Amino acid sequence: MAPSLLPTRDRIVSAAAKLFYSEGIRAVSVDAVAEKAGVTKRTLYYHFASKDDLIAAYLDMRDHPNLALFKRWFSETEGDVADKVRGVFYNLAGSARHPRWKGCGFLRTSAELANMPGHPAMKIGVAHKKRVEDWLYGVFEAAGLEPQARTLARQTILLLDGSFAVVLLHRDPSYMETAGEAAHSLIRLAGLLE
Incomplete structure (x- = not known):
């Protein structure tokens, strides 16, 4: 759907x-979002009580599509559960090779809001990361990797989020592939210990 045909609220969130x-939440003003969305500042504030609410809506919009993408990459990768999880990392590395890639929006936002743990966007970020961890737990549990399934899910999240950080730092997506191998x-x- 063309941006001008989106409902106003959706157009504002898409612009935000x-x-x-691309620029970070602190660097972008409400005026810039309104301009990009083609609305007045008053219209923006009609739909969002504050910039904080807009930031939360931005992350909320990313939640389900990001997890759906991980699930798709997992299902499209051939092999066993270990191969499929590695496939998620390799697909992420492919995305990280794109010039406009800026890392994980949830982690970048949490870094900018580190001194505000009660911020609505922080809560959405925590919930998203927990959903990804729970999905991985379910994958490992279904593969018969209990009792290590929860630990494996946490280890995988640590490798995933750590690779986001290191790739942003070095601008080298091969770190994500290395994390996938780990x-x-x-x-x-874990499968051998069963």
């Missing part, structure tokens, strides 16, 4: 998402 992801090894090892 582009700006927040996840693959951990999952295989």
